[in-house]
Amino acid sequence: MSLSTSITLASFYISCHAFPSALSQRSTTPTLASAEVIGTVSDPTWNRDSCTSIGVFGRELWTCRDSQSSSAFLSSSASWTDFNSSALPAIDSDGVLNMYGDNSDSVAYFPVQADECGPSPAGGCADGTRYAIWQNSRPMIAGSGSSSSAALYSWITRSHIASDLSNLDPTPATSLYRSDYAMGLASSQLPPVTLDSIPYGTYGWVQDSGHSYLYAQMSNNAIALARVPTAAVEDVSQYRYYTSTGWTNTPPIDGASEAVVPNAGTGGQGTFYYSQYFGAYVWIGIGAIGCNANFYVTTAPAPEGPWSTPALFYAGENGSNECGAYSQQAHPELTNNDGQGNYIYVTYTKVDGANVGYRTPLIKITWA
Numbered sequence: 001m002s003l004s005t006s007i008t009l010a011s012f013y014i015s016c017h018a019f020p021s022a023l024s025q026r027s028t029t030p031t032l033a034s035a036e037v038i039g040t041v042s043d044p045t046w047n048r049d050s051c052t053s054i055g056v057f058g059r060e061l062w063t064c065r066d067s068q069s070s071s072a073f074l075s076s077s078a079s080w081t082d083f084n085s086s087a088l089p090a091i092d093s094d095g096v097l098n099m100y101g102d103n104s105d106s107v108a109y110f111p112v113q114a115d116e117c118g119p120s121p122a123g124g125c126a127d128g129t130r131y132a133i134w135q136n137s138r139p140m141i142a143g144s145g146s147s148s149s150a151a152l153y154s155w156i157t158r159s160h161i162a163s164d165l166s167n168l169d170p171t172p173a174t175s176l177y178r179s180d181y182a183m184g185l186a187s188s189q190l191p192p193v194t195l196d197s198i199p200y201g202t203y204g205w206v207q208d209s210g211h212s213y214l215y216a217q218m219s220n221n222a223i224a225l226a227r228v229p230t231a232a233v234e235d236v237s238q239y240r241y242y243t244s245t246g247w248t249n250t251p252p253i254d255g256a257s258e259a260v261v262p263n264a265g266t267g268g269q270g271t272f273y274y275s276q277y278f279g280a281y282v283w284i285g286i287g288a289i290g291c292n293a294n295f296y297v298t299t300a301p302a303p304e305g306p307w308s309t310p311a312l313f314y315a316g317e318n319g320s321n322e323c324g325a326y327s328q329q330a331h332p333e334l335t336n337n338d339g340q341g342n343y344i345y346v347t348y349t350k351v352d353g354a355n356v357g358y359r360t361p362l363i364k365i366t367w368a
């Protein structure tokens with residue numbers, strides 16, 4: 001089975017910075033100063049749904065869900081965007097932040113496995129159901145210590161859905177995909193590693209100097225949290241699990257109330273990151289699972305909280321489709337200071353009718 005997708009790299013730089021301990025900080029509620037739609041993130045070849053992004057080697061790597069070209073339909077694809085000489089997104093005179101990169105026509109970027117109705121690159125099954133191998137949050141970068149290579153991890157639930165999008169398996173397992181990037185080499189993915197039944201990492205992540213904190217959405221939609229040394233993401237024995245009485249070695253039962261991290265997001269899609277501007281961890285995302293262009297924010301002094309009550313800070317333009325707006329994300333590395341200053345870029349998927357396809361408005365949010 002071939003699992004490679006070639007996306008070539010041109011320059012080297014890993015976006016990273018030390019995250020200060022913020023335990024003495026209190027939760028704050030960010031306030032909007034201004035919001036401006038500054039462009040559209042767009043790929044000339046692919047019509048792409050629900051994109052996330054992460055900074056890699058001086059460019060931005062975007063991963064998106066369902067991606068259609070004139071000859072292919074994939075459950076995921078990936079692309080690059082460039083920065084300009086001000087280290088800001090290189091938006092052209094037509095207002096387009098151009099995505100590029102070589103996607104296979106026959107293999108999804110997060111390859112659909114044989115027991116997920118692969119080789120269909122969209123996970124389509126003969127009985128009309130589908131394995132929707134769709135990421136909810138951006139890949140996590142784990143620096144190799146080298147200035148020219150890095151591993152990127154993506155946790156994705158093996159969702160088996162009916163044609164009406166209802167879930168056929170209420171507690172799907174999670175696959176861990178790893179993409180290895182090296183200067184001058186094509187990217188590749190390893191076969192998925194199946195983790196615990198609570199899908200840690202699928203809901204987002206933050207990192208401090210040595211640890212990765214991995215958020216999960218349990219089947220009752222509440223958020224749970226695990227942590228692991230960043231160098232040991234693939235070693236399940238090194239995971240520790242947050243409970244209201246402390247970190248434990250034993251994964252909590254799905255839905256356990258002591259595992260819940262209250263207000264760590266709304267339950268809908270979004271992005272976690274650390275902000276020096278607020279001296280806090282931040283989550284930005286959609287108000288709730290569903291269709292709208294509303295953006296909510298919550299902050300916390302530590303990954304495990306306490307998180308402030310998610311607050312609405314921006315309402316984007318709805319698309320005209322019945323479900324015209326969804327998949328809100330924030331893009332810290334798209335800023336010229338990794339999201340540490342007074343502004344952040346956000347996107348969502350906007351759908352205005354079948355002929356137009358998916359749009360990805362790029363919005364600059366400036367905080368008061």
Ligand SMILES: *[C@@H]1O[C@H](CO)[C@@H](O)[C@H](O)[C@H]1NC(C)=O
Pocket residue numbers: 084085086088089090091
């Ligand atoms: C870089 O792009 C930003 C928009 O992302 C634009 O405001 C700025 O003027 C550009 N800078 C240069 C030097 O082209």
Ligand SMILES: *[C@@H]1O[C@H](CO)[C@@H](O)[C@H](O)[C@H]1NC(C)=O
Pocket residue numbers: 291292293315316317318
């Ligand atoms: C967009 O649609 C949602 C869901 O119907 C609604 O709650 C929201 O107010 C709408 N936003 C705007 C800006 O009209």
